[in-house]
Amino acid sequence: MALRITHDTHYGINCTEAHCVIKKTNCDVEMNPDGVKSHVVHYSGKIFYNEQAYTDGKSPIGGFNQQYQLTLDDDVSHYNIIKECYEHLKTVSGFDNSVDC
Secondary structure (H helix, E strand, O other), rough: OEEEEEOOOOOOOEEEEEEEEEEEEEEEEEEEEOOOEEEEEEEEEEEEEOOHHHHHOOOOOOEEEEEEEEOOOOOOOOOHHHHHHHHHHHOOOOOOOOOOO
């Protein structure tokens, strides 16, 4: 699973088929001053020039770090936290026009 986006590097290079891959996730249980627990998912990933660069083991051209509040409602299924991270990433500015690949 990955996302394809249009990405402009810090060097002014426009990558019209950049390939985004999540590399690391973790979930922290946090407690506010009132004693209420929350679960925060942190994830990070790499952005490659295109899918071929990723497949060939080339160096990434960028990266990202994001987080979101995990909802633990009975109606929600957390069978695939990586998929949830990709779904969240699609809501972030710069990734909101991404395509699953």
